[in-house]
Each structure stands twice: as structure tokens, then as C-alpha cells.
Amino acid sequence: MTQKLHPALIGFTVLVFIFLIGPLIIVVGSALSDTTHLTFPPQGLSLRWFANIFEIAAFRRTIITSLQIAFLSTFIALLIGIPAAYALNRYRIQLPGWLATLFVLPVLVPELVLGFALLKNVAVQFNTPIFLTLVFGHSLLVLPYVVRVISASLASFDFSVEEAAISLGAPPLRTFFTILLPNVRSGVIAAFILAFITSINDVSISIFLTGPGISTLPIQLLAHMEQFFDPTVASVSVLLMVLTVGVMAIVERTLGLTFLAK
Amino acid sequence: MKRFSGWTLASPATLLVVVFLVLPVVATIVTTFMTPNGPLAPYLGFFGSGFRRTVLWRTIQVSFIVTAIALVIGFITAFVISRAPGWLKSILIIAAVFPLLTGVVVRSFAWLIILGKNGILNNFLVSTGLIGEPLTMLYTQGSVIVAMVYLFVPLMILTLVGVLESIPEDLIQASSSLGAKPWATFTQVILPLAVPGLIVGAVLVFTGSFTSYATPQLLGGEQVMMMGTLMYQQAMVTFDWVAASTIAAVMVVFTIAIVLVMTRVARRLNPMAV
Numbered sequence: 001m002t003q004k005l006h007p008a009l010i011g012f013t014v015l016v017f018i019f020l021i022g023p024l025i026i027v028v029g030s031a032l033s034d035t036t037h038l039t040f041p042p043q044g045l046s047l048r049w050f051a052n053i054f055e056i057a058a059f060r061r062t063i064i065t066s067l068q069i070a071f072l073s074t075f076i077a078l079l080i081g082i083p084a085a086y087a088l089n090r091y092r093i094q095l096p097g098w099l100a101t102l103f104v105l106p107v108l109v110p111e112l113v114l115g116f117a118l119l120k121n122v123a124v125q126f127n128t129p130i131f132l133t134l135v136f137g138h139s140l141l142v143l144p145y146v147v148r149v150i151s152a153s154l155a156s157f158d159f160s161v162e163e164a165a166i167s168l169g170a171p172p173l174r175t176f177f178t179i180l181l182p183n184v185r186s187g188v189i190a191a192f193i194l195a196f197i198t199s200i201n202d203v204s205i206s207i208f209l210t211g212p213g214i215s216t217l218p219i220q221l222l223a224h225m226e227q228f229f230d231p232t233v234a235s236v237s238v239l240l241m242v243l244t245v246g247v248m249a250i251v252e253r254t255l256g257l258t259f260l261a262k
Numbered sequence: 263m264k265r266f267s268g269w270t271l272a273s274p275a276t277l278l279v280v281v282f283l284v285l286p287v288v289a290t291i292v293t294t295f296m297t298p299n300g301p302l303a304p305y306l307g308f309f310g311s312g313f314r315r316t317v318l319w320r321t322i323q324v325s326f327i328v329t330a331i332a333l334v335i336g337f338i339t340a341f342v343i344s345r346a347p348g349w350l351k352s353i354l355i356i357a358a359v360f361p362l363l364t365g366v367v368v369r370s371f372a373w374l375i376i377l378g379k380n381g382i383l384n385n386f387l388v389s390t391g392l393i394g395e396p397l398t399m400l401y402t403q404g405s406v407i408v409a410m411v412y413l414f415v416p417l418m419i420l421t422l423v424g425v426l427e428s429i430p431e432d433l434i435q436a437s438s439s440l441g442a443k444p445w446a447t448f449t450q451v452i453l454p455l456a457v458p459g460l461i462v463g464a465v466l467v468f469t470g471s472f473t474s475y476a477t478p479q480l481l482g483g484e485q486v487m488m489m490g491t492l493m494y495q496q497a498m499v500t501f502d503w504v505a506a507s508t509i510a511a512v513m514v515v516f517t518i519a520i521v522l523v524m525t526r527v528a529r530r531l532n533p534m535a536v
Contacts, residue, residue, distance in 0.1 A: 005345055006444070013342040016335055017354070020361050020416060023372035026382065030375055038375050040382050076278075083266075084275035091268030099272060102279050109287055110473035110517055112490050113510040116497055117286035120507070136282050143275060172266060201365030203476045207494060218367045218476075225371065225480065234375070237368040244363045248356065 024241065031234035038231055049231040050238075059236065062220040069131075069216060070199040073138035077195055078188065080139075081146030086180070088147070089154045103147045106140045111204035114140065119208040130214050137205045142195035149194065149255070153187025186254035193254075197247045200240070291511045297504055304508040314492070318512070321489040324403065324478075325471035328410045332467045333460060335411070336418025341452070343419065344426035355423065362416040370480045373409040374400070377481070406482040413477060414467040421466065425459025426452070454531075461528040469517045489513060 026040045034044030053059050081103075088100055106114065115137065123133045157180070165175045181188070206216045215223070217236070225233050295301045308314050343354045361369060376382050377399040384396040399405050429452060437447045475490035482488065487495070489509060497506035 005342060009338060009342050013339050013354075016339045016415070017357055019412070021357060023369070023376060023412065024361065024364065026375055027368065027372045037380075038378075040375065080274035080278060083271035087268040087271035091271075094268045095272060099276065102276060102284075105279055105283055108518065108521060109283065110469070110510075110513045112473055112475055112493060113287060113290070113513055114283060116493065116506060116510055117290040118282065119497075120503060121286035121289045122282065136278070140278060140283055143278065147275070197363055201363075201367070203366055204473075204490075207475065208497065218365055221367050221371070222476065222479070225374070229378075233371055237371060240368055241364055244360060247363060248359060252356075 027234050027237050028241070030231055031238045033231055036230055038229055038234060049235040052232050053236055053239070056232070058215070058220050058224075059217075059232075062215050062217045065131075065214060066200055066217040069134050069138055070196050072135045073199050074142060074192055074195040076135070076139040077142045077146045078192060081143050081191070082150055082188070085147045085150035085154060089151055090159060104144050107144045111141065111202075112207075115205035115208035118205070123209065130209055130211070134206060134209045134214070134216070137209060138199045138202060141202060141205055142198050145194045145198060146191045149191040150184060150187050153184040153255075157183050190251050190255040193247050193250045197244065200243070287510075287514065290507045291514065294504065294507045294511050304504050307505070308508050308512065317487050317489060317492050320403070320486070321472055324407055324410065324488065325468050327407055328414060328471045329464050329468045331407075331411050332414045332418045333464055335415050336422055336463060337456070337460065339415075340419045340422035340426050343423050344429075355420070358416045358419045361412075362420065366413060366474075366476045367480075369413055370409050370477045373405065373412065373481055377405050377408070400481060401483045401485045403482070403486050406478050406486050406488070409477050409481045410471050410474065413474075414470060417466055417470070418463045421463040422456065422459050425456055429455050457531045458528045461524050461531070465521055465524045469520060472516060473513055
């Protein structure tokens with residue numbers, strides 16, 4: 001039988017979860033307020049601040065840019081991350097040990113440093129377009145997630161099935177698409193969705209690679225907050241939270257959210 | 263038909279990391295040693311300036327406090343979660359993952375509404391008559407610490423739940439049936455087994471706080487400058503790229519040193535390792 005938890009511990013945990021969720025409820029409440037300034041509890045319910053998001057051109061533009069960057073960088077990360085994760089699992093002995101470390105470097109190196117280095121030594125040095133630099137920066141940022149999630153789903157894959165397909169004459173690419181990919185499908189979906197949300201939320205890399213010409217949603221939010229203190233930011237935040245709920249639902253369906261606690 | 267070799271499959275990802283991360287970051291650090299005023303001039307400048315030393319010291323202090331608070335809150339909460347019945351455990355994990363997947367801007371913004379001059383906390387305290395005048399809570403070290411604790415507690419909880427769950431229930435029962443009081447079971451069985459997880463969590467939170475940008479920017483502003491906000495200011499406001507690169511180098515060295523030292527400590531302290 002499980003030992004009974006002390007009531008003080010349970011009380012403490014309740015307080016912690018109020019601390020964790022409370023501020024987000026406050027944001028939702030402020031977004032629904034009918035006033036021109038941020039208040040909580042909301043005074044008069046209204047959805048006009050949600051409509052206001054799309055009336056501001058900078059928000060319309062940056063939402064599209066953020067979505068484009070998130071899709072492109074996640075796609076690139078999957079395209080190169082899936083083969084890399086496969087190689088790390090299948091050819092562990094042939095590949096040097098530092099290779100796995102190389103793929104976690106984007107988590108190890110401070111994001112701010114990566115953003116600044118990309119600005120200084122790529123965008124300015126080689127005059128690469130900012131949009132493209134952002135896409136590659138974000139691909140790097142999400143690569144570790146892709147490699148980790150795909151590796152986790154490959155861990156339970158029986159490589160002898162693939163061996164069988166090849167010895168029966170299936171060409172490598174066909175083996176990949178008909179044998180391997182269907183087996184790691186849930187991993188691919190989870191990796192996609194985690195990479196996507198990480199890219200959408202990124203501040204530290206994007207802050208160096210945005211300016212008057214191009215910006216992403218979080219950076220635009222920061223800029224808006226410095227000038228106005230109206231509920232628009234709260235309503236954008238709610239949109240982002242809705243996206244988060246969607247992401248969690250998909251991860252739960254595919255890998256199970258407890259995967260994130262491992 | 264020939265099969266792809268391991269290297270062929272891993273090379274595009276390797277290329278991306280080398281070209282867009284390793285080379286630019288190494289180049290950024292190398293340039294700080296090649297200034298016309300001598301190889302160490304930027305570092306002498308950095309550590310010679312009282313203001314920058316203050317920023318570095320404040321950043322270390324804030325990161326340390328945030329890590330300590332997150333460790334305590336995270337450990338207790340994760341312990342309760344790990345002993346909760348299945349359905350409750352899933353709900354609590356979901357409640358911890360949700361803030362984690364919500365962006366840093368949204369989560370810092372929440373504290374802007376709470377701690378502002380006309381914020382919720384001030385309104386509440388004034389209306390209850392506890393204080394006469396609204397307090398200045400924003401742009402203080404305290405507001406940065408609160409928001410950062412908020413930012414990192416979910417990460418700590420999720421890191422520790424996995425570790426605490428892997429401690430076999432039998433072990434805890436054995437200890438209590440052999441006569442150990444709950445406190446002794448906690449300090450002599452659970453805590454030592456959780457040390458590797460605590461170290462991983464502490465490293466994540468400390469390095470995350472040390473290199474953060476959005477939270478100190480929004481809740482600390484100019485008054486509570488930290489390494490991240492200072493680096494941004496040097497790079498994008500005053501355009502002193504040598505100074506910004508120097509801060510970048512200090513950050514990288516600091517982060518990697520902490521990771522290396524702590525993983526070594528974790529390995530030594532792990533009671534499961536033989």
C-alpha cells in the first residue's frame with residue numbers, strides 16, 4: 001500500500017498549481033475585457049480585442065511570417081533529423097560518439113549567443129537574406145527535439161523487419177517509406193508539433209534577426225507591449241494558448257504527454 | 263542497390279549544425295581575441311567596468327536564487343505527483359506541461375499584468391486596505407525572480423517526476439518497515455536517489471536563467487539589467503559588437519563549464535552507479 005501523503009504536502013502542491021495556472025487565467029480574463037486598458041477581472045465581456053489583432057497590419061504580417069518560418073524550419077529539421085536519428089540508432093557502432101553530442105549543441109549553446117552569431121557571422125558577413133537566416137536558425141533550434149523524439153520511437157523499432165524487406169529485394173527508399181516511416185509515424189507527428197510550437201514561441205534567436213523589414217509574432221508582441229498596454233497582447237496570448245492546447249492534444253494522442261516527463 | 267551508410271544519412275544534419283552553429287559561434291568568440299588593442303582587451307574591459315561586473319554578479323545571484331526556489335518547489339510538487347493515483351497524475355502532468363509549452367512572452371506578460379502599478383496585486387492590496395499607495399513591484403530584482411521561478415518550475419517538476427517515479431515503491435516500504443520515520447526515509451532513501459535528477463534540473467534552470475532575455479527585458483528593464491539584456495543592448499542599441507561578442511563568450515564558457523562540472527558531480531553522486 002502506498003504511504004499516505006502528509007496533508008501539508010498536498011496543500012503545498014495545490015498552491016503550486018494555482019501559481020502555475022492562475023496567471024494564465026488572468027491573461028484570458030484580461031483578453032475578454034471591454035475596456036481599453038488591461039484589467040482583471042474583466043469589465044464587460046467583449047471579443048473586440050481579438051478582432052483588433054487582425055486590424056493591426058504588423059500583427060497580420062508577423063503571424064504569417066511566424067507560421068511560414070515554423071513550417072519551413074520544422075520541415076527542414078524533419079528532413080535532415082529523421083535520417084540523422086536513424087543513423088544514430090542503426091549505425092551506432094560505426095559513428096563516432098561525439099555525433100550525438102553535436103545534435104544537442106543547439107540546446108547547450110545559449111540561444112541568444114546563437115542568434116547574435118547568426119546575425120554577425122552569417123547574415124551580415126555573407127549578406128544572406130534575413131528570412132532564410134531565420135529559417136536556418138529555427139531549424140537548428142528544433143533539430144534536437146526532432147532527433148530526440150524520433151530516436152525514442154526508433155528505440156522500440158525492430159530493425160530485423162527492415163532487414164527482411166531489404167533481403168526480399170525492396171530498395172532502400174521504398175523500405176524507408178513502407179516499413180520504417182509507418183512504424184515511427186507517431187514519433188514524426190509529435191516531433192513535428194513540438195518543433196512547430198518551439199519555433200512559434202522563439203524569442204532569443206529571432207530578436208537578433210528581426211528589424212523594421214521582417215519580424216516574428218513574439219518579437220512584435222514585445223514591441224507592442226513597450227508602446228501600448230491594451231488587451232491586444234492578451235488576446236494574441238490567448239490565441240497562442242489555444243494553439244498550445246491543440247499541440248498538447250496531438251502529443252497526447254501520439255506519444256502520450258508523460259513522454260515529456262522523461 | 264547500395265544502402266545508405268550511416269555517415270550519408272547523418273551528414274545533412276551534421277552540416278547544418280557545423281555551418282550555422284559551430285562556425286558562427288566559434289568565429290564570434292575568436293574575434294574577441296583578435297582586437298587591435300591586444301588579445302585580452304575586451305575581457306579586461308568587461309571585468310574592469312564596474313557596471314558590467316554588477317550585471318554579471320546580479321545575473322549569477324538571480325539565477326542562483328531562482329534555481330534554489332525552483333528546486334524546492336519542483337521537488338516537493340514532483341514528489342506528490344509521483345505518488346498520486348494514475349488519473350490525477352496525468353491531470354497534474356498536463357497542468358505542468360501547459361505553461362511549459364506556452365511561450366516565454368505570454369508567461370512574462372502575465373506577470374506584467376499582475377505586478378504593474380495598476381496591476382491586480384496592487385489593486386487587491388489597496389482595496390483591502392493593506393497598503394495605502396500602490397507599490398513599485400515591476401522593474402525590481404524581485405519581479406524578475408518571481409517571473410523566472412514561474413518560468414522554470416514546470417521544467418523542474420517534469421524533470422523530477424520521471425526520476426522520482428523510477429524510485430521503486432518497495433524501497434520506500436522497506437525503509438519504513440525497517441523502522442525509519444518518514445523524515446529519515448526522505449533524507450536517507452529518496453533524496454540520495456533523486457540527486458542526479460536534482461542536478462539535471464538545477465543545470466537546466468541555472469543556465470536557462472543565466473542566458474534568458476525576454477523575462478528580464480519585460481520585468482526588469484533598464485533597472486535590472488542582466489547578461490542577456492546587456493548583450494542585446496550592446497549588440498543592437500549601441501552596436502558595440504566586440505562588447506556583445508565578449509558577453510557571448512562569457513555566457514558560452516559559463517554554460518558549458520556548469521554543464522561539464524555538474525554532469526561529473528552527478529555521476530559521482532549517483533548511488534545507483536557502481
